[in-house]
Amino acid sequence: MSLSVNRYWTLADKPVPAWPAAETFELREGPIPAPGPGQALTRTIYVSLDPYQWGYKRRGVEPKGAPCHARTVSQVVESHIDGLEAGDFVFNTNGWAAYGLMGDGIARPAYMVPRKLDPARGKLSHAVGVLGMLGLTAYAGMILQCDPQPGDTVVVSAASGGVGQIAGQLARLKGARVVGIAGKSEKCRFVTEDLGFDACVSHLSPTFADDLKAACPAGVDVYFENVGGAVFEAVLPLFNPGARMTICGLIAHYGDAADANAGAAEKAAAEARGVRVQNLFVGDYVESHHDAFLADMAPWVAEGKVRYLEDIREGLETVPAAFAEMLKGGNFGKMLVRVGDDPTLRA
Ligand code: NDP
Numbered sequence: 001m002s003l004s005v006n007r008y009w010t011l012a013d014k015p016v017p018a019w020p021a022a023e024t025f026e027l028r029e030g031p032i033p034a035p036g037p038g039q040a041l042t043r044t045i046y047v048s049l050d051p052y053q054w055g056y057k058r059r060g061v062e063p064k065g066a067p068c069h070a071r072t073v074s075q076v077v078e079s080h081i082d083g084l085e086a087g088d089f090v091f092n093t094n095g096w097a098a099y100g101l102m103g104d105g106i107a108r109p110a111y112m113v114p115r116k117l118d119p120a121r122g123k124l125s126h127a128v129g130v131l132g133m134l135g136l137t138a139y140a141g142m143i144l145q146c147d148p149q150p151g152d153t154v155v156v157s158a159a160s161g162g163v164g165q166i167a168g169q170l171a172r173l174k175g176a177r178v179v180g181i182a183g184k185s186e187k188c189r190f191v192t193e194d195l196g197f198d199a200c201v202s203h204l205s206p207t208f209a210d211d212l213k214a215a216c217p218a219g220v221d222v223y224f225e226n227v228g229g230a231v232f233e234a235v236l237p238l239f240n241p242g243a244r245m246t247i248c249g250l251i252a253h254y255g256d257a258a259d260a261n262a263g264a265a266e267k268a269a270a271e272a273r274g275v276r277v278q279n280l281f282v283g284d285y286v287e288s289h290h291d292a293f294l295a296d297m298a299p300w301v302a303e304g305k306v307r308y309l310e311d312i313r314e315g316l317e318t319v320p321a322a323f324a325e326m327l328k329g330g331n332f333g334k335m336l337v338r339v340g341d342d343p344t345l346r347a
Contacts, residue, residue, distance in 0.1 A: 006032045008067035008097035009319055016057055018255035019327060025068065025096075025320040032099045039103035040081045042074035044094045045342050046312075048128035049323045049335040050162075051251045058254065067095035068319075071112065071128045074100070075340070089117040089344075091127045096319045098339060110286035111136070119344045121298060129334045130166055130301055130308040131294065133282055138166035139293045140285040141246040143174070145278045146222040150175030153216050155235055158226035159200060160187040160309070162334030163248060167224045168197050169306045176222070179215045181231055183329040190332075195307055203227075209234040219243075223275075225266065228252045232266045236273065243275045254327065309333030 012026045035041045048071040056062055062069055072094040076086050081103055084090070092114040094100030102114045111133045117124065122131050129135065141163075148154050154171040158164040159180025168178045168191070180191040180200035188200040199215040201208060212234050219240035225232060228250035239245075250263050263279070270277050285293075300306040311333040313322045319337050326335040 004032055005029050006097060006099045007316055008095065009316070010067060010096075011057060011062065011064055013064055016060075018058075020054065020057075020320065020324045022320060022324075024324075027317070033101050035078055035080055035101055035103070037080050039101050040079040040084055040090075041077045041099060042090060042092060042094060042102055043077050043099050043340050044072045044074050044097060045089075045338065045340045046073040046125050046128060047094075047096055047316075047319060047337045047339055048072065049319070049326050049331075049337065050134075051249060051254055051327060053323070054254050054327055058256075067097040067100070069093065070095045071133065072100070073117065073124045073127050075343075076102075084116060089119055089124055091115050091117055091132065096316070098316055109283045110290075111283050122301060124342055124344055125310060125312065125336055126301070126308070128336065129162055129310065130306065131298060134162045134334065135166055135297050136285060136290060136293050137248060137280065137282040138163050138170060139297065140282060140289060141224055141248045141280045142167045142170045142222075144285065144289065145246045145280060146171075146224065146244045148174045148176040148222050152176040152221035153218050153240075154178045154222040154224070155181065155212075155216065155220050155238075156197075156224045156226070157181040157203075157231050157235075158249075158251065159191045159197065160195075160332065161226065164224070164226055165191070165195055165309060165333070166306060167248075169195055171222065171224075172196055172198075173300070173305065177218075179212070181212065181227075181234075187332060190309065194309070203231050203234070213238060223270075224248060226251060228263065228266050232269075236269055239270065239273050239275050241274060243273075245270050245275050245277045246280050247277065248280045251327065311335050313337045315339065 076088045148171040154176045156168040159182045178197045180197045191200040201211040220238040223245040226249045229252035311331045316339040
């Protein structure tokens with residue numbers, strides 16, 4: 001491969017299936033873009049793989065032929081942007097690509113706007129995780145929306161994943177009793193032994209609903225929903241009067257038809273039991289709470305009060321398989337792919 005060649009994954013030119021497979025994506029080559037005035041060329045270090053990216057593809061948000069969207073951590077190669085120099089690290093959205101431009105003029109929601117990173121603030125990869133959009137999601141949903149109190153029983157689904165592991169630990173910091181729901185037994189062990197949740201039950205068990213009931217003898221006061229579907233149905237009968245539920249995500253529905261009104265059934269069923277249900281969109285909290293979130297979360301992570309597991313795969317070639325695995329529980333921790341050298345790991 002020549003050094004002047006960019007490589008990127010794009011959606012293959014065929015109907016988008018309910019869930020991705022190897023043939024859903026195509027690896028393409030093209031010229032490395034040349035930065036113009038007000039632009040910077042960046043090389044991608046970490047590609048963040050997130051469930052919402054599948055929703056983009058199912059709903060046809062991404063133009064066919066363009067690099068698949070993703071939040072990234074990158075290093076500046078050449079800059080024509082004031083205040084940004086070659087060698088600087090940035091959060092940006094290069095997508096599933098080895099290189100990309102900053103300053104492309106595309107309007108983005110606040111949590112996607114490119115920014116310079118301070119490597120002294122924490123690991124570079126954390127900028128797309130616990131110290132970035134995922135951390136703010138957990139913080140907004142758990143602390144701001146659900147407001148867990150000492151003595152509350154809090155349930156978190158997808159508990160070992162990127163958002164879930166943080167959300168549960170935040171509820172523990174607030175003095176609540178926290179019960180996780182996860183898949184394989186090693187994930188459940190990690191959630192209790194490493195993250196300090198009080199219990200964790202597997203939704204893969206044939207006795208899942210009974211196991212959850214036994215783990216919540218005082219009922220459920222707060223439910224942080226990442227999954228929906230059958231997992232939600234096991235939580236539903238356990239809600240206490242005055243319970244709160246945040247719908248953070250509904251990954252079980254992300255393969256539904258594009259016009260499915262995902263989440264409406266869960267919301268209506270919980271409200272019928274008197275639960276206060278709030279939808280969560282992290283973008284609503286960026287302007288108002290990002291700085292307060294970072295001031296809390298950065299020291300919590302540095303001091304080990306919030307632990308954070310990443311599942312980092314290697315190489316641009318692995319991106320589609322890693323993405324498909326993550327949607328079906330194959331990740332163990334927040335899923336990322338390292339597609340370029342991270343020089344801070346040698347420091
Ligand atoms: P995760 O790291 O949690 O990965 C997804 C996990 O979901 C899998 O590992 C698997 O865990 C679990 N899962 C997948 N399918 C099912 C199923 N059918 N039933 C039960 N569990 C399932 O991803 P993230 O932390 O990145 O995202 C978690 C949620 O947060 C997603 O719904 C996402 O869309 C949402 N989100 C919402 C935001 C907002 O603004 N509201 C912002 C960011 C994320 P296991 O093996 O344990 O089953």
